Amino acid sequence: xxxxxxxxxxxxxxxxxxxxxxxxxxxxxxxxxxxxxxxxxxxxxxxxxxxxxxxxxxxxxxxxxxxxxxxxxxxxxxxxxxxxxxxxxxxxxxxxxxxxxxxxxxxxxxxxxxxxxxxxxxxxxxxxxxxxxxxxxxxxxxxxxxxxxxxxxxxxxxxxxxxxxxxxxxxxxxxxxxxxxxxxxxxxxxxxxxxxxxxxxxxxxxxxxxxxxxxxxxxxxxxxxxxxxxxxxxxxxxxxxxxxxxxxxxxxxxxxxxxxxxxxxxxxxxxxxxxxxxxxxxxxxxxxxxxxxxxxxxxxxxxxxxxxxxxxxxxxxxxxxxxxxxxxxxxxxxxxxxxxxxxxxxxxxxxxxxxxxxxxxxxxxxxxxxxxxxxxxxxxxxxxxxxxxxxxxxxxxxxxxxxxxxxxxxxxxxxxxxxxxxxxxxxxxxxxxxxxxxxxxxxxxxxxxxxxxxxxxxxxxxxxxxxxxxxxxxxxxxxx
Amino acid sequence: xxxxxxxxxxxxxxxxxxxxxxxxxxxxxxxxxxxxxxxxxxxxxxxxxxxxxxxxxxxxxxxxxxxxxxxxxxxxxxxxxxxxxxxxxxxxxxxxxxxxxxxxxxxxxxxxxxxxxxxxxxxxxxxxxxxxxxxxxxxxxxxxxxxxxxxxxxxxxxxxxxxxxxxxxxxxxxxxxxxxxxxxxxxxxxxxxxxxxxxxxxx
Numbered sequence: 017x018x019x020x021x022x023x024x025x026x027x028x029x030x031x032x033x034x035x036x037x038x039x040x041x042x043x044x045x046x047x048x049x050x051x052x053x054x055x056x057x058x059x060x061x062x063x064x065x066x067x068x069x070x071x072x073x074x075x076x077x078x079x080x081x082x083x084x085x086x087x088x089x090x091x092x093x094x095x096x097x098x099x100x101x102x103x104x105x106x107x108x109x110x111x112x113x114x115x116x117x118x119x120x121x122x123x124x125x126x127x128x129x130x131x132x133x134x135x136x137x138x139x140x141x142x143x144x145x146x147x148x149x150x151x152x153x154x155x156x157x158x159x160x161x162x163x164x165x166x167x168x169x170x171x172x173x174x175x176x177x178x179x180x181x182x183x184x185x186x187x188x189x190x191x192x193x194x195x196x197x198x199x200x201x202x203x204x205x206x207x208x209x210x211x212x213x214x215x216x217x218x219x220x221x222x223x224x225x226x227x228x229x230x231x232x233x234x235x236x237x238x239x240x241x242x243x244x245x246x247x248x249x250x251x252x253x254x255x256x257x258x259x260x261x262x263x264x265x266x267x268x269x270x271x272x273x274x275x276x277x278x279x280x281x282x283x284x285x286x287x288x289x290x291x292x293x294x295x296x297x298x299x300x301x302x303x304x305x306x307x308x309x310x311x312x313x314x315x316x317x318x319x320x321x322x323x324x325x326x327x328x329x330x331x332x333x334x335x336x337x338x339x340x341x342x343x344x345x346x347x348x349x350x351x352x353x354x355x356x357x358x359x360x361x362x363x364x365x366x367x368x369x370x371x372x373x374x375x376x377x378x379x380x381x382x383x384x385x386x387x388x389x390x391x392x393x394x395x396x397x398x399x400x401x402x403x404x405x406x407x408x409x410x411x412x413x414x415x416x417x418x419x420x421x422x423x424x425x426x427x428x429x430x431x432x433x434x435x436x437x438x439x440x441x442x443x444x445x446x447x448x449x450x451x452x453x454x455x456x457x458x459x460x461x462x463x464x465x466x467x468x469x470x471x472x473x474x475x476x477x478x479x480x481x482x483x484x485x486x487x488x489x490x491x492x493x494x495x496x
Numbered sequence: 497x498x499x500x501x502x503x504x505x506x507x508x509x510x511x512x513x514x515x516x517x518x519x520x521x522x523x524x525x526x527x528x529x530x531x532x533x534x535x536x537x538x539x540x541x542x543x544x545x546x547x548x549x550x551x552x553x554x555x556x557x558x559x560x561x562x563x564x565x566x567x568x569x570x571x572x573x574x575x576x577x578x579x580x581x582x583x584x585x586x587x588x589x590x591x592x593x594x595x596x597x598x599x600x601x602x603x604x605x606x607x608x609x610x611x612x613x614x615x616x617x618x619x620x621x622x623x624x625x626x627x628x629x630x631x632x633x634x635x636x637x638x639x640x641x642x643x644x645x646x647x648x649x650x651x652x653x654x655x656x657x658x659x660x661x662x663x664x665x666x667x668x669x670x671x672x673x674x675x676x677x678x679x680x681x682x683x684x685x686x687x688x689x690x691x692x693x694x695x696x697x698x699x
Binding site: 147148149150152153154156157158200201202205279280 | 574576577578580581582584585588592667668669670671672674675678
């Protein structure tokens, strides 16, 4: 049972200290309101968030002086929970770009406590409160009539939240069951405001050497989220992606109903099934887990090799485990077409990925992260290489990779955290999108405990797309 | 020839329909009273017997559209889960009715902002009273404190503010207005709930 935020917050152990109440009150009071569209109001809310988190942890630290270690551990858990709820609270309200950050965070089970991740998961599924009257106006404005008149049936209650809107079940006059994604009003502009605000909040980072790079990465992310706010582009990507899969792949991309779709309303075939957490409750067999793991990897590979698309939105909310064993993929707003330059760069790196030779990998890391031969960059190079090795490991080994290996999963997170704490963020502008895909993929397969022969799938997909990938022989390129 | 009340009403209706068509097609500022009279097939002087100014004619069109939308809203009540939702539906119905006149609304705000006692025409006064009565009924339906006259005046001003924003809204499909309206109503209802002194408590 998914509790409401108010119920969760109410269930937390309370304290008599006034300071903690002060920390929690503002978020509670703004929780249920509509989207704040004024840039300065959004900046205020966004700026308030780190302050609240900081205050919650400060409170924990102060209380820690007065308690023994066991109690301290308990308090830490409580603080994690409070912060998690608070973050969820604010993100659910601000939506847009900030919710994207929340979804990304949910893919890092070791950066944040498990309770935090489970709570954040509700971001993927819980319905935000765009009430019926507002929703009706949005549909009327986009499709020219009320949903009651356009659809044979339309469920007034949203069954899923998207980062920029909410999704409703409906039936077309022809009887087809569909999912209708409706964008929040003015969300495209609020996403732009979020990014401008984020740049303001990051002002101190301008003094750092990597500022230009960070800015380029943020710009790339902003462009992708702005692109996501145009559902016609997503419809086009869905149609292209759907054409890449055959029935025997066991992978389903929903059909788009163009006459019921606009820039802000997207009507798609409704896929029946469950999301990852519900799927895992049934404790599926290892074979079933492996089969789904292979399908998830194949989705990413097929889109990459045959469609030149990076699927940047790998998270549990976007995959449907269908009763007949098929896998549904439902959200393509964040899918990123690779331009010629990136495509060429990818194929330059491919031999290093496939071969697994350290020297090839080092050369690839230097190229991707813009690292020269300066001895001062030695630590950066080493950490980036470790991280790349972790990412490419499933790809370069010839047997099935056990994604459920907890130690291996945590190792990658640890390296990533070291990179972040050392501010080794310089890389290609599309890196955040690729990192989203990679961490999302690893996180989902880790939770599925799948064992997948990644190299075999990659080789099949590359060969089918007319590219031989084994050792990069077909490309004839070497990084050294 | 004696002009009957029936004829008068028909002429008045013809002037209004013609004016609405011309304003929508060519804009308020470029259409003159002479254009309207010619299109309605009456003398310009006759038009002034019905409407003293072009602005009065527009105000009447706006009031008539609002009046119609209010009646329609009461005829088809919605099952709203909150006062915000129902108020939103109420105002949104008005926006739909006013859509053909959206860009010309700025010319009538002056009339609407005046206190009801100073309002020059009966129709505008009636529309305002009827509008705020609906707001009062919605508040009662959702167990909000009964809005005081000051709170209702605030709502009227808020409503005019939203209309003013809407008339100049350049966002696609005027979705900024939709968000603003949602935000404004949430603020109003929240204010009413948190400041019961703004309304007389219900018995």
